[in-house]
Amino acid sequence: MSEQVEQWIAILSLGFPVAAFVWEFAIVGRKRLGYRVQMDTLAADAADKPYADVLADMRHDGHQLKDPSFVLLRIENAGSAKIVSEDYLADPADPYGIKVTFRNRRVAAVVLTDPSNNALRDFFFEEVTEGDNLRIVAKPGFRRSNNAGDRTGTIRLPKVTLPRGSEYKVLVVLERWPDDHSTDTFPDPVVQGTDGHDRWYDPLVKFFRLKATRTESHVFASRPAWWAIWVLIAAVVVQAGFTLFFRDDRRPPLDCVEGTLHLHGSTAFAPAVRAAADDYLDRCEGANVAIPLERDTFRGSTDGVTALDAAGEDAKIPVGEGLGDHLAFTDGLASAGHPRLIPRPVAFSVFTLVVNNEAGVENLRLDQVRDLFAGRVRNWSQVGGNEVPVHLVNRNPGSGTRGTLVRKVLDGREPPQFTVTDCAALDAKAYGRCEVSSTDTMLDTVAANPGALGYSEAAVVDGHDGADHFVKVTIDGRRPTAEGVEQANYPYWQTEFAYTYGDPPAGSVAAAFLNFLTQQSGRDILHEHGHGLCSEVQNSGECRPV
Structure with a gap:
């Protein structure tokens, strides 16, 4: 709407x-006749000022003017075309083009002043020969009159031909009517074009302004x-x-393809993918797109590629074609044994070791980390921490987060087998090892067990409910951030791959979502979740080539 x-x-x-x-x-x-009252003032306002004594003794027809006042009126062509006599909306026989009425005032004198060119004077005056004398008299279109009945004074101005931008001014001297004993201020002058006889086409003339039908007090619009x-x-x-x-x-994706997309894979990468899927669905509202996101949608990298492989086989996709409604995300490359699956590097995830606050450590050397996961360090006091037993919490085999730890941090050596099958059975006073199936369970366990050591995708840690009970461990002082990976060679990170079963068809929902995730607004969501984008890394080695 x-x-x-x-x-x-x-x-x-x-x-x-x-x-x-x-x-x-x-x-x-085209035809706009504009006017401005540039001055309308009483002589009394200035009569008591120095050098203005003549204003108090102004006379007309043998009597002193009563409350004399002055009006300076400017008439101008405010349009874009020349105004000629025929443009004034008046009877062609009427010599007047503009009428100015002064209520409650008599006109004593009118003076033409300041014409933009001298040719304009010819519309006001003419030379008359009387005997041997030559006099200048006003033309019929330039007149003054006074009406005692309604106490108004009037001046009429001729139909002056005004080229574009031309103007003239008239100075009018007025007085209060002799029998008017009030002291009220005078109303503003009323300026109007002369009314002509009614003709059938006058409404059209007025609407389309084919003539200068109205005199307006403006010059702009x-x-x-x-x-x-x-x-x-x-x-x-x-x-x-x-x-x-x-x-x-937010810009909608370039292509919202109808269909249902099934996602699988890494629990560490799951928060970012879930957020991107929600955003994609929101943007594609009404396009009949569905992405089921249940609590167990993401079960780990190994389970993800297995589920993708099974979906492709069940759909009986011929060799050379691809499955268009399934994607799996893994922490690093999947193991061998999936010849139909094609990986695409999307981003790199930064992982971190997390340790319960009771351990009393925040930084570990790389060799100390390896000793801890090999079982050679069983109390935190051995690495400078508190006198607290180590509780080593691992992810199940097949976890991409665990596989990354083994390859990138532990030099390829798997941690020893668990000592208890249920982490709740760990003895608070003795060293022990256990395994969990998901990132959330890992963080819950580390938060609840003094001395516990685990690991997780770094961006997930800060938002976890138990974040007050554990810390992210730096390795040799290098912080678990994307900047730490690129600038300080922080070791615990991995490329996140999106796997497809063959090449998904160009018009499939899987291809559309991958495009959104890597080329459109999904990139911003990956950034928000702390991932570096493979397309933006300074060192191309940060993301493995396919």
Whole structure:
């Protein structure tokens, strides 16, 4: 729904500026007669100032002006085309083009001043010969009058031909009507085009502005254009509001393929894959995509490739084709025996040793780690810690996290077999070893047993409920982070591979999810879970080639 609203807002945001532009420059802007009242002031406001004594003694027709005032009015061509006599909406026989009414004031004098070019004067004045004398008189279109009945003074201005950008000013001297004894301030002048006779086409003329039908007090935009501008501003504000507060600005995957995708594999890599799958489903809402994510969806790297192999065989996929609805993720390369499976390096995971706080250690040398997992160190005091027995907690054989520990940290040597089958049976006062089946169980066990030592994918540790009861161990001072791997050669890490049964078809849900995970927004999720991306590592050796 919000996307449709945004689309309409975008259409309006585009349509109104175009309409406003056409209105202003193709319709209104062609013939626009503008005016400004640049001054409207009482002479009394300045009569008591130095050098202004003449203002108090102004006279007209033998009497002193009553409350004299001055109005300076500017008339201008505010459009884009020349205004000629025929453009004024008035009876062609009427010489007047503009009428200015002053309520509660009489007109004492009118002076044309400041025309933008001298040719404009010819519309106001003409030379008349009387005998041998030559006088300059006002033309019929330039007149003043006073109406005692409604106490108004009026000036009429001629139909001046105004080239684009031209203007003229008139200075009007006024006074209060003699029988008006109030002290009220004067209303603003009323400026209007001369009304003509009604004609059938006048509404069209007025709407499309084929003539200078209205004299307006502005030079920027007409009232309809202002409405368009305000609507545009409102549309921008609303659209910004949708963007900031309502719109999910995450980009959808390039391809949301219909189907059900089954995931298997590494418990260490599972949190990142689960988060990416949830995000993918959210973005592909309505595309009929399903990714079942049960509690036991991820059972370990070995179980993952086994399940993938079985799914391909059950589907009877011919050699040369691929399975399009199953993926398995492993910590490192899978063992031999799966000739139809194809690995793709996705990211590298950083693992960490975790030790219960009661052990009293935070850093171990690499040789000390090997001695601990070989059973040669049985009390933490032997490596500088507290007098607490070591409880060694391992993952079951087949775990990718355990396999990485053996290859990368323990120099290929497997830890000794468990001393008890159930970690709950460990004796708090004696050395012991046990095994667990998942990362969560591993961390729960280390948190609950003083002196316990285990291992896990590093990003999972901080968010675990028992994180206050154990610490991540540095190895030779090197921290278990992606930066530690790239910059300090931290040893306990592994490439995370995505396995497919053959090459998945290009239009399959498996291919679409892999593309999302490695080329689109899934990359950000992998970063958030502490994984380095194989496509971004500085040292290509960080991710093994396929």
